[in-house]
Structure formats: C-alpha cells, structure tokens
Amino acid sequence: MKLVGEKGVKRILMAVAFSAISALLLITLFIINEGLPFIFKYGIKDFLFASDWNPAQGKFGIFPMIAASLWVTFGAMIIGAPLGVAVALFLSEYAPRPLMKAVKPTIELLAAIPSVVYGFIGVVVLAPFIRSYFGGPGLSLLAGCIILGIMILPTVISISIDSIMAVPRSYREGSLALGATTWQTIHMVTIKASKSGIIASIILGLGRAVGETMAVIMVSGNSVNIPHAATDSVRTLTANIALEMSYATGMHREALFATGVVLFIGIIILNSFASVALRKRTAKR
C-alpha cells in the first residue's frame, strides 16, 4: 500500500521545512504592515527622536523608550557579560569534568525560571534594597539592569562554554609546555582562540535583554523618562508595548506596533552580528 511514493514524501517534508521561514515572513509582514505606515505618517524624525509620548494628545515620540532600552541593555551587559564569561572559564578550564557536568545544567535552570518570577524577585527583594541604599523609587533602571544581567547569564555561559571547549587541546598544551600558568594560558591563548564565540554569546545575551518584557515592566518603574541617573524610573520599548496594548485603539495601537517595528529591527541587527561572529568561529576550524 502506498498513499504517496518516496517523491511525494520528499515534497511533503520540503513543504513542512518551510514552516519556520514562512512563520518568520508572516511575523515580519504583519508587524511591518501594522507599524511602518504609522512611522511614515507621523514622521520618522518625530517618532524616533521626540521625547513626548502622550497618546491622549496624539503625541508619539519614543526617544525616551529607545534611550531606556539601550541603557538597560548596556547595564545588563556590564553585569552579566563579565560574570557569565568568568563562570564559563571556571567551568571549562578549572573545574573537574564531573563538577562541570553537574553545574552547567544547574545554571541552565536559570533560563527555565519564568521572567515574571524574576520580575517579582526584583520587586520584593531588589527594589526595597535599592530604595534604602541608593535612594529613588527603587523600581528603576538599576533594578532592570541587575535583573536582566542575571537573566542573560545562561545564554552567555552556555554559548561561551561551547566555544571555549572547542579550542583545540594542543593550543593549551603548547602554552603550558612553555611554562605558562593556567591563567596565563587562559587569557593569552584560550580567550583569544574562542573570542568570536564569546562575543557571539554576549550579543545573543543582549538580544535577550533588549527583548525581555515582563521582568522589565515589573522592576523598572515605567515612567516615560530619559534616564539621568541609575535610580530613575524608566520605560523600555518592550514595556511600552505591553503596558498599553490591552487598551490601545486607532493611532495609538498603530504607534505601539511601530514601537514593535523599531524593536524588531534592533533585534534582527543584533542577531545578524551574533550569527556573523558564530560563523567566523566555525569557519576558522
């Protein structure tokens, strides 16, 4: 009995294989279709570089949100990247194999914790701490940076470990044979050889930070401000969309989709950098 022959199977599988790319195209198409006309109607310059967001009066300048997103992401990188790379180096270079095999999946559980839980921890633990030691409202840019810094750790750590482990053993042996200490070997040989993978891990972490929504809404205060201090309350692009989407109509809704377009373009740019860095890593081998 043959319903479809081998050729038929191949054709069906090929059609299915296009599901991911079709989904991507649909997403791009719908987000752009909803948001882009608004950007041109309102004016690119006014939309991106004006600081007045007041939907009730038809003002839709998202510059404060762009600034907030950039600052939060930058802060998350300052906290998460060194910490993540340090953990990756320890686990791959110093820790005995069984220890690494136990610790790596444990750390990856950080990725499994829902972002609302991170947000909640930020609200009940971090914000009061910041309020009493640094002043300000507590729910702030700083709180956002710390929570996001933690949230990008699993991404930075797993991808860094993979690329550090991919450095050929002979490189390390050569360095050690010349009398270098393990640390000298790490920072003069191993890090250099796995540089593009580590950079890719950080960029992917940044992508995660820019796109994170629920945790950021909960911890960063959400006032539309260009931040002047780390303790200021800020609203990111993602928060702007999620906070107002439930009741927005007309121009306002289009403006939120337009915010989505800006976010989408930012993410695609970041991810292209990451995939270039990763490809460089594989090409070298």
Place this chain on the structure above:
Amino acid sequence: MRIDPRHTQKAAVAILAGATVLVLLILVFIIVFILEKGLPVVNLQFLTTNPQEMGRSGGIFPTIIGTIILPVVALLIATPLGVFTAVYLSEYTRENTLTRIIRFGTDCLAGIPSIIFGLFGYIFFVITLQMGWSIMAGSLTLAVMVLPTIIRTSEEAVRAVPKVYREVSFSLGASGWQTVRKVILPNALPGIVTGVMLSIGRSIGETAAVIFTAGSSLRIPTSAFDSVRTMAVHFYLLAREGISQENAYGTAATLIIAVLIVNLTAYWIMNRFIARRG
C-alpha cells in the same frame, strides 16, 4: 613592577570560582525564596478550587487547566512541523542555498522576543483570523515560538543516529521513508522528547506572548475558542495589580515547581540518552 604569575594565577582562580559560586547562589536564592514564601499557601484546596474575587482568595484551578492545555496544544502543532523539518534537513537534502535559508530563518525566529510574538499572535490569529482571545490563538502563537527549539534539538538527535543504521536499513531494501520511520525516528526519540520538554518548560513560563493571544479569563474553558489564563499570567496580574501577595506567592511556587519538574525530566531523558549511546 611585575606581579608574580603564580599570584595572579591564584587570584584568577579565586575570582572565577567566586563568580561561579555567586551565580549558583542567585539561582538557589530565587528558588528557595519563592518556595519558602509560597509553599505554605499551596495545598490541595488551593490547587483544586476556583479563584474568588479576581484571585484575592480561593484557589488557582482554572489557571492550572490553562497552563496545561496551552503548551500541550502548542506542542501538538509544533512537534510534527519541527521533527519533519529536521528529517528533511538531515536526511532528504544536502547543504545548499535552500537549507541555508531554512536554517537562517530558524535562527532569526529563535531570536525574536516574546512580546513580538504576542503582537503578531494578536494581529494575526486573534484579529485577522478572528479566533479572538482563545486557546487556539495562544497555542498557535506558542507553537511558532517554540518551533526553532524543536527543529534544532530534533536535527541534532536525527544526525546523531549512526550512519551504519541507515546503511543496514537501505541494504535490507527499505525505502527512505521506511528508514526514517522505523530506524531513525525511534533512535532519535529521546533527543526529540528532550526538545519537546524544554519547549513545554518555556511555554509554561511564558507571559508576554500568551496574555495578548489567550487572554486572561478565569472561567474553565469549554471549547478551543475560549479564553484561558495561565499560571504565569495569573501570577503577573496578582503581583502587578497588588491583588493578593499571598496568592501570588502560592501561584509562583506552583509555577516554579512545574517548570523545575519539566526541565529536570528533560535533563534526565537527555542523560539517559547520552549514557545509552555511550
């Protein structure tokens, strides 16, 4: 002045080990904090009764239903798509422009933040396809979101099946599809299941993509086009609108336990898979 390399060596080990301990402590702190505050609230009654006054009192039963049903339907949709994509990529074609495009698309999709999935799901499934805030719209959105994970883990699992198995199957006269069905898929199954479990874990904790597509109704759904509220959404609303701190902790504890069980099961399956392969 030159610092003795042996000293820098010691300092480096201390700092790197310290960083690792710190990260582990953060993880332990988050889990212990939530469980310590939340577990006292969780009991059979909390899990099996309906919420009263928007969740101020009562249990979380409908949100448990929502949390189970959305990921299950999402994975019923995404798993066949993902696995067949993986089979096509590894068994039916060589590396060429087409596979590069498919892989690039998969990578891009994996990097898209959940709020964008939420926007897309809302405008496409909820509005354009007129599904309304519903299980269907929520599950389809989640399915698109987890598809890249399923494709990647399945492709790895399918590629890990030794070449000899295929050769033996072909030499016995089996067709390509028979080989896929009877030899490759059964051997790749644990790897595929791991990917599915990880995707379920991600779907359970997802909020941004779900709240705009499945809505937040607290009623028990009777059809695929009813709105549901998941535990993650419920927890978010309780915590953010300050409805009930106590029930928020209880919901968070239940959510964390569910996510941990799913993820630990995934690791367990993966380890057995690796152990079996030797």
